[in-house]
Amino acid sequence: MKQYTYTEKKDTRSGFGAGLSELGKTNANVVALCADLTGSLKMDAFAKDHPERFFQVGIAEANMIGMAAGMTIGGKIPFTGTFANFSTGRVYDQIRQSVAYSEKNVKICASHAGLTLGEDGATHQILEDIGLMKMLPNMVVINPCDYNQTKAATIAIAAYEGPVYLRFGRPAVPNFTPADQVFEIGKAVMLNEGKDVSIFATGHLVWKAIEAGHQLAEMGISAEIINIHTIKPLDAQAVINSVKKTRCVVTAEEHQKNGGLGDSIAQILAEQFPAPIEMVAVNDSFGESGTPDQLMTKYGLDAINIVEAAQKVMSRR
Amino acid sequence: MSSISELEKIATQVRRDIVRMVHGCQSGHPGGSLGCADFLTALYFHQMNHHVDFSMDGKNEDLFFLSNGHISPVWYSVLARAGYFPVAELATFRKLNTRLQGHPTTAEHLPGVRMASGSLGQGLSVALGAAEIKKLNNDKGIVYTLHGDGELQEGQIWEAALYAAHHKMDRVIATIDYNGQQIDGSTEQVLSLGNLAAKWEAFGWDVLHTNGNNMQELVDCLALAKSKTGAGKPIVIIMKTEMGAGVDFMMGSHKWHGVAPNDEQLAAALGQLEETLKDY
Numbered sequence: 001m002k003q004y005t006y007t008e009k010k011d012t013r014s015g016f017g018a019g020l021s022e023l024g025k026t027n028a029n030v031v032a033l034c035a036d037l038t039g040s041l042k043m044d045a046f047a048k049d050h051p052e053r054f055f056q057v058g059i060a061e062a063n064m065i066g067m068a069a070g071m072t073i074g075g076k077i078p079f080t081g082t083f084a085n086f087s088t089g090r091v092y093d094q095i096r097q098s099v100a101y102s103e104k105n106v107k108i109c110a111s112h113a114g115l116t117l118g119e120d121g122a123t124h125q126i127l128e129d130i131g132l133m134k135m136l137p138n139m140v141v142i143n144p145c146d147y148n149q150t151k152a153a154t155i156a157i158a159a160y161e162g163p164v165y166l167r168f169g170r171p172a173v174p175n176f177t178p179a180d181q182v183f184e185i186g187k188a189v190m191l192n193e194g195k196d197v198s199i200f201a202t203g204h205l206v207w208k209a210i211e212a213g214h215q216l217a218e219m220g221i222s223a224e225i226i227n228i229h230t231i232k233p234l235d236a237q238a239v240i241n242s243v244k245k246t247r248c249v250v251t252a253e254e255h256q257k258n259g260g261l262g263d264s265i266a267q268i269l270a271e272q273f274p275a276p277i278e279m280v281a282v283n284d285s286f287g288e289s290g291t292p293d294q295l296m297t298k299y300g301l302d303a304i305n306i307v308e309a310a311q312k313v314m315s316r317r
Numbered sequence: 318m319s320s321i322s323e324l325e326k327i328a329t330q331v332r333r334d335i336v337r338m339v340h341g342c343q344s345g346h347p348g349g350s351l352g353c354a355d356f357l358t359a360l361y362f363h364q365m366n367h368h369v370d371f372s373m374d375g376k377n378e379d380l381f382f383l384s385n386g387h388i389s390p391v392w393y394s395v396l397a398r399a400g401y402f403p404v405a406e407l408a409t410f411r412k413l414n415t416r417l418q419g420h421p422t423t424a425e426h427l428p429g430v431r432m433a434s435g436s437l438g439q440g441l442s443v444a445l446g447a448a449e450i451k452k453l454n455n456d457k458g459i460v461y462t463l464h465g466d467g468e469l470q471e472g473q474i475w476e477a478a479l480y481a482a483h484h485k486m487d488r489v490i491a492t493i494d495y496n497g498q499q500i501d502g503s504t505e506q507v508l509s510l511g512n513l514a515a516k517w518e519a520f521g522w523d524v525l526h527t528n529g530n531n532m533q534e535l536v537d538c539l540a541l542a543k544s545k546t547g548a549g550k551p552i553v554i555i556m557k558t559e560m561g562a563g564v565d566f567m568m569g570s571h572k573w574h575g576v577a578p579n580d581e582q583l584a585a586a587l588g589q590l591e592e593t594l595k596d597y
Contacts, residue, residue, distance in 0.1 A: 062476055073446070
């Protein structure tokens, strides 16, 4: 099992803030909108350095999405920022008609996704956003795993023409991917080659998949670990190539089982290369208040859950 | 710019186009379309600085967003008559593989359309976004919108109204098609708009009034609205119209909101609307 190290834990939302800040300096067409969560989204630096390109819309997310769509007319690249809940479910119809159907170059940047938002509880812990967004034609869905990758993804989506949903989170997590990485939309990242089981993870679950890989190695199980940072378009070839070797699959994500990464991978495999799958995800339930770690444990999103899923799926092969 | 009588002639032909289009596919929304024929004619043939060689970015020209997308027949007719696309294409309205979808869309790349609309309440926000970028680009174009009065029941309209006043979006001119009708009945019965002018004024907008079915009054009101741009306030025109205007049996009721005329009704309607330009 390949070793990954990190010098510090950092929040992915700060990776977004750093990426946006860099874009502010390098791309004069980038504009940003925020619905009263500038600090939470780490958009302060952009707002301070480029006040003429920063638009505070207040607690009015529907208006924010509509305005962002309108801002593409005239050649700008709008980045919207609010929590994942208010970036998707609250404004689904606005995104559907004014962004996705209208093919507008809007980047919907969503923080505090999933259970790891923590103590605020289920009203804010959206676990359905990946599903909502991936169902929309024309929409790209990205869920990077750490600070460096979120920063790289933020910069990469500015160069892509079309609607993008970029999902990230609140807690500090191991920052282990290279600072100088080139982020390729739609290209899975091989983290560890293995032969016994394929583990496809996204977002905060990627590090947990690496931890699980070490535990599996101690048991003599060789896990192939792949970071699926882009859920749509899915890197189907990387999925098939891996499963052809291992013939069984674990998916891991901080999202509902319904509509998530596991769902997307199951679809590809059912159509092209059927294999048993176990999904580490939230199973048709809302979250609740608690610390991020407590919640990940209670809802079965820890490394041990990935290990158990791997053992189970291998027995089903 | 065209004279009042020329504009009236165009509007009459636009009304013929509307009833023929809706009859041709036996679906669509003639009532609101007829009511707004004069407004869109005045806007595209007299008021706006716009280019029929269409570019999505619309730099250094005025922009128009139709927020109540269901009155697409009137917009399509005006766009075609203005030269954005061939008039003959109006015959394809709502038919399979058409660029003239039931509700306007950018997906078919129809010249003149910059945003999909149909799901109500979104057009004012879009217009504000476009207007902010015009400001950023030092582009002096004015951004116009049209909304149904029933559409004002959507909350997003009022989010946008707050934003526009707070940010002094004084190159935005919104128009309300104040015909008092919506699908389930009159707006009074369904969900009253109350004192509409007072609401917009309270939100910080400059409110104008006009009769949307009198070309001279419309042209004068639009000129007045334009003269008020740059004064620190967004502008809204409350435009009283008659649903179905120009076809007597379609007027004064919400019944023709989304119903197509049969052959007999088409003949009766066309008998009231002179063919001033050539039919498509």
